[in-house]
Amino acid sequence: MSDETPNDAGSSTVVDKSKRKNLLLGLGGAVVVIGGLWFLYAEFIGSRTVSTDNAYVAGENAQVTPLTSGRVVEVLVTDTQPVRKGQLLFRIEDSDQKIAVQQAEANLAMMQRRYGQSIANNAALGAAAGASDAQINTARAGLASAQATLTKTQEDYKRRAALSGTGAVSNEELTTARQALDSAKASYQQAQAAVAQAQENARSARRQEEAAVALTKGTTLQTAPEILQAQAQLEQAKLDLERTIVRAPIDGVVSRRSIQVGQRIQSGQAAMTVVPVGELYVDANFKEDQLGKVRSGQKATLTSDFYGGKVEYHGKVVGFSGGTGAAFSLIPAQNATGNWIKVVQRLPVRIQLDPKELKEHPLRIGLSMEAEIDLTDND
Missing domain, CATH: 2.40.50.100 (RNA polymerase II/Efflux pump adaptor protein, barrel-sandwich hybrid domain)
Structure with a gap:
C-alpha cells in the first residue's frame, strides 16, 4: 500500500494542473468577451450620446x-x-407728478397764446410797413409840390431881376422875390429829406416784419417749435405720472x-425680480472631451432632482458659452509656470426646454439637472 500512495498523489497533481489551465483559458476568454462587448457598446451605443449631471436650471430674470x-x-x-x-x-x-402735468398743460396753453400773439404781431407789422410805403408816396407828392413851387419862384425872381435896371421893379419887390426863392429852395430840400426819411422808415418796418415772420414762417399752431416743445414736456409729465x-x-x-x-x-x-418660470433653460457643463460631436439643434433629454427620474424633459442645444467656467472666474488659472496639473475643463452648453413640459412640471432657477445629448441627431 505504501507503493501505491505516491502514484495516486502524482495522478492527483496532474489533474489539478489541467483544471487550472482550463480555468485560466476560461477566464481569458471571459475577459476577451467582456472587452469585446465593451468595445461594441462604446462604439455603437455609448458614442451615440454624451451626458452630465453638472447641469443647472437658469433663466433671464426681469x-x-x-x-x-x-x-x-x-x-x-x-x-x-x-x-x-x-x-x-x-x-x-x-402728487408731484400730477402737479408737473398741470404745469405742463398751463405752459402749453401759454405757448399757444404766444403763437397767436406772434401771428397778430406779424399782421400789425405788415400793416405798419404798408403805412410806411404810403408815407413815401405822400413825401414824394410833397417833393413834387416843392419842386413846382421852386420852379415858379425861380422864374418870378429871374423876371424881376431882369426888370430891376429899368426901374419897373422896385428893390423891395426884388428882395421879396429873392426871399421867396430862398424859401422855396429850403422847402424843396426839406421835401427831399422827407422822402429819404419815409423810405428809411419803410425799410425798417419791412425788416421788423421779416424778423417777426421768420419766427412763424412755415409753421402752424400744431407745428410751431415752441408748441412742440411744450407738448413734449406735457407728454413727459404724463409719462412720469x-x-x-x-x-x-x-x-x-x-x-x-x-x-x-x-x-x-x-x-x-x-424693487423686486420676476422669474419667467415658463421660459427657463438649462446650462449643462460638459467636459471638453465630450463636445467634439455636439452641435446646435441636437435633441437632449433631461431629468431633474426635484422630480426624480419619473419626469423627463426634452429640449435642444441652442448654443455654447464663449469660454469655460474657469476662464470667467474671478481669478483665472495661470499655468505658465510649468508647475501645474492638467484639469479637464467644462464648457457650458445651453439647452432650451419645452415650454409645455415646463408648464406641466414647473422648475425653479438653480435646480440641479441631468442632461443627455443625442449625438446622432444632426438636424
Missing part, C-alpha cells in the same frame, strides 16, 4: 425698477407670488422683493 422717484404707497405682491405680464405690482405717490404705477414686465414668479410701504424709492432702484 428686474423691476421704477423709472420715477417717490414714496411707495401700496405693494400688491409678495415673494413666491405668480404674476402675469401687465399686472400691477406697486404704486408710488403721484403713468410710471408711478409699476406693472409686471413678463409672466413669472416674484422673487427678492425689497420694498415696503412708506419707503422712498429712487428711479432705477431695484
Whole structure:
C-alpha cells in the first residue's frame, strides 16, 4: 500500500494542473468577451450620446425698477407670488407728478397764446410797413409840390431881376422875390429829406416784419417749435405720472422683493425680480472631451432632482458659452509656470426646454439637472 500512495498523489497533481489551465483559458476568454462587448457598446451605443449631471436650471430674470422717484404707497405682491405680464405690482405717490402735468398743460396753453400773439404781431407789422410805403408816396407828392413851387419862384425872381435896371421893379419887390426863392429852395430840400426819411422808415418796418415772420414762417399752431416743445414736456409729465404705477414686465414668479410701504424709492432702484418660470433653460457643463460631436439643434433629454427620474424633459442645444467656467472666474488659472496639473475643463452648453413640459412640471432657477445629448441627431 505504501507503493501505491505516491502514484495516486502524482495522478492527483496532474489533474489539478489541467483544471487550472482550463480555468485560466476560461477566464481569458471571459475577459476577451467582456472587452469585446465593451468595445461594441462604446462604439455603437455609448458614442451615440454624451451626458452630465453638472447641469443647472437658469433663466433671464426681469428686474423691476421704477423709472420715477417717490414714496411707495401700496405693494400688491409678495415673494413666491405668480404674476402675469401687465399686472400691477406697486404704486408710488403721484402728487408731484400730477402737479408737473398741470404745469405742463398751463405752459402749453401759454405757448399757444404766444403763437397767436406772434401771428397778430406779424399782421400789425405788415400793416405798419404798408403805412410806411404810403408815407413815401405822400413825401414824394410833397417833393413834387416843392419842386413846382421852386420852379415858379425861380422864374418870378429871374423876371424881376431882369426888370430891376429899368426901374419897373422896385428893390423891395426884388428882395421879396429873392426871399421867396430862398424859401422855396429850403422847402424843396426839406421835401427831399422827407422822402429819404419815409423810405428809411419803410425799410425798417419791412425788416421788423421779416424778423417777426421768420419766427412763424412755415409753421402752424400744431407745428410751431415752441408748441412742440411744450407738448413734449406735457407728454413727459404724463409719462412720469403713468410710471408711478409699476406693472409686471413678463409672466413669472416674484422673487427678492425689497420694498415696503412708506419707503422712498429712487428711479432705477431695484424693487423686486420676476422669474419667467415658463421660459427657463438649462446650462449643462460638459467636459471638453465630450463636445467634439455636439452641435446646435441636437435633441437632449433631461431629468431633474426635484422630480426624480419619473419626469423627463426634452429640449435642444441652442448654443455654447464663449469660454469655460474657469476662464470667467474671478481669478483665472495661470499655468505658465510649468508647475501645474492638467484639469479637464467644462464648457457650458445651453439647452432650451419645452415650454409645455415646463408648464406641466414647473422648475425653479438653480435646480440641479441631468442632461443627455443625442449625438446622432444632426438636424
